[in-house]
Each structure stands twice: as C-alpha cells, then as structure tokens.
Amino acid sequence: MADKKRFEQPKVDSDTVAELSKKLLEANAKLKEAELERKLMLENISHDLRAPLTAIRSAIDYLKAKDEKEGLTVSSKDLSDMLRLIDNRALTLEVLVQDLFYLTSIESGREELKLQRVPIGQFLEEYFFAAQIDERYSGRNLLLEIPEDDDSFVSIDIGKMSRVLDNLFTNARKYSEDGSDITLGMGRYGDNVRFFVRDTGAGIPKEEVSHIFERTYRVSKSRTPEGETSSGLGLSIVKSIVDQHGGRVWCESNLGEGSCFFVELPVV
Ligand SMILES: Nc1ncnc2c1ncn2[C@@H]1O[C@H](COP(=O)(O)OP(=O)(O)OP(=O)(O)O)[C@@H](O)[C@H]1O
Numbered sequence: 001m002a003d004k005k006r007f008e009q010p011k012v013d014s015d016t017v018a019e020l021s022k023k024l025l026e027a028n029a030k031l032k033e034a035e036l037e038r039k040l041m042l043e044n045i046s047h048d049l050r051a052p053l054t055a056i057r058s059a060i061d062y063l064k065a066k067d068e069k070e071g072l073t074v075s076s077k078d079l080s081d082m083l084r085l086i087d088n089r090a091l092t093l094e095v096l097v098q099d100l101f102y103l104t105s106i107e108s109g110r111e112e113l114k115l116q117r118v119p120i121g122q123f124l125e126e127y128f129f130a131a132q133i134d135e136r137y138s139g140r141n142l143l144l145e146i147p148e149d150d151d152s153f154v155s156i157d158i159g160k161m162s163r164v165l166d167n168l169f170t171n172a173r174k175y176s177e178d179g180s181d182i183t184l185g186m187g188r189y190g191d192n193v194r195f196f197v198r199d200t201g202a203g204i205p206k207e208e209v210s211h212i213f214e215r216t217y218r219v220s221k222s223r224t225p226e227g228e229t230s231s232g233l234g235l236s237i238v239k240s241i242v243d244q245h246g247g248r249v250w251c252e253s254n255l256g257e258g259s260c261f262f263v264e265l266p267v268v
C-alpha cells in the first residue's frame with residue numbers, strides 16, 4: 001500500500017493570523033451593515049406600499065357600504081371623489097413598484113449597460129434643450145454652463161445617463177419654487193469630467209445630506225409638494241447607475257439656499 005501523503009500544516013505567523021482575523025471581522029461588519037440596510041429598506045417599502053393600499057381599501061369599503069344600504073345610488077360627487085382618491089393612490093403604488101423594479105434590475109446586473117463613446121458636452125446640451133421645451137420646467141429659469149472648447153468623451157449608456165439627469169432635474173424642480181434657477185453645468189478635472197445640476201431651492205439639512213442616496217430615504221414626507229408622487233428611490237437609482245459607470249455622485253447643499261448634485265465620470 002502506498003504511503004499516505006503527509007500534508008504539512010502551512011506555517012502562518014501570528015501577524016498574518018491577526019491580519020486575517022481583522023479582515024474577517026471587517027467583512028462581517030460590512031455584511032451586518034448591508035443586512036441592516038436591507039431590513040430597513042423592506043420596512044420602508046412595506047410602509048410605503050401599505051399607506052396607499054389602505055386608502056384604496058377605505059374608498060372601496062365606503063362605496064360598498066353605501067351600495068349595500070342605498071343600492072346603486074351613490075351620488076356622482078361621492079363617486080368622483082372616491083375615483084380621484086383611488087386613481088391618485090394607485091399612481092403612487094405604480095411609481096413605487098416601477099422604481100423598485102428598475103433599481104433591483106440594475107443592481108442584480110440584469111440590465112446591462114449599452115455603452116457608447118459620447119462627447120459629454122454635446123450630450124448635456126441636447127438634454128438641456130429638451131428640458132427647455134418641457135413644460136414641467138416652465139416655471140424655472142434653466143441655465144447652461146458648458147465650456148465651449150471642451151472635447152471630453154465618456155463611455156455611457158445614453159438612456160441610463162438621461163435617467164440620471166431626469167431624476168436630478170425632477171428633484172431640482174420638486175424642491176424649489178417658481179422662479180428658481182436650475183443650472184446644468186460641467187467641467188474637466190484631469191482624467192475625469194464632472195457635471196452638475198444646481199438649484200436655488202429648499203436645500204437639505206447638513207445632517208441629512210449623507211443619507212439621501214439611501215434607498216427610500218426622504219428628508220421629510222411633508223417636503224414632498226402636493227400633487228407630486230415620490231417613492232424616495234430616485235437618488236438610489238441615480239447612484240446605482242453612476243456606480244455602474246465607474247463614476248461617483250455626491251451632493252453639496254445649504255438649507256434655504258439650494259443644492260448641487262455632482263456626477264463624476266472617467267474620460268475615455
Ligand atoms: N434638489 C433637492 N433639493 C432639496 N432636497 C432634495 C433635492 N433632491 C433630493 N432631496 C431630498 O432627498 C430626498 C431623496 O430624494 P429622492 O429623489 O431619492 O426621493 P424623492 O424625490 O422623495 O422621491 P422619488 O423617488 O420620486 O425621486 C428627497 O425626499 C428630498 O427630501
């Protein structure tokens with residue numbers, strides 16, 4: 001019978017053991033953090049799904065009770081009030097579910113980027129001209145700050161990067177008043193380009209700025225203007241798309257003065 005092979009214990013000095021256990025502990029802490037974030041997101045989403053559903057259920061119960069008591073004689077005023085309410089809350093649900101689907105499909109890698117080499121200045125200018133004739137922004141002063149001699153190219157998925165701009169522009173409009181400025185600008189910084197969307201709106205409290213890219217985080221529900229739907233996922237979608245492009249996104253804001261969102265991308 002052949003000799004059993006003997007394996008020597010690898011020699012590991014105590015410094016390496018200490019280093020490895022430190023890394024393990026760090027990885028464990030990161031996992032716990034991610035798990036906590038996931039739990040919080042689920043909690044927020046369940047809450048956000050429940051609120052409009054409860055309103056829809058109440059409207060239906062009200063109409064059913066009326067119908068049982070009085071037959072099909074609900075007044076047309078009652079009916080149209082209830083219909084408006086159901087319509088509005090169903091829209092909230094639709095936006096939330098659509099945004100959730102979009103976010104999870106980017107993060108799971110199901111949505112691959114269709115990258116194209118694009119002159120960033122021209123891409124931003126085209127977006128700006130479309131926004132100028134978009135009636136949603138008719139109450140705002142739209143301004144453009146793009147250096148004339150810029151010839152930087154970036155590698156982007158045009159549809160996804162337009163979604164980033166849509167979300168930043170929608171926020172700039174949503175959290176500012178009529179007559180405010182919204183500026184789209186860019187600059188070159190070494191091997192990167194940086195574009196920004198700046199508004200002169202409500203601004204964000206200092207202690208909240210670092211949280212706004214978290215999923216479903218909203219500074220305060222009461223800040224969402226009447227008639228606007230909001231899932232709180234807009235900036236998470238922005239961050240996921242920018243991350244997927246190997247870029248970074250951040251915000252600088254002063255309460256009462258306005259906010260500026262920067263997106264930095266490598267030039268190619
Ligand atoms: N330009 C801005 N000015 C002031 N506050 C902002 C601005 N952009 C974002 N915020 C704050 O950050 C929060 C998160 O923004 P985010 O876009 O993720 O969600 P939302 O606008 O509430 O909902 P939606 O998912 O519909 O975009 C907002 O609720 C708002 O409080």
Ligand SMILES: [Mg+2]
Pocket residue numbers: 167170171234235
């Ligand atoms: Mg938003």
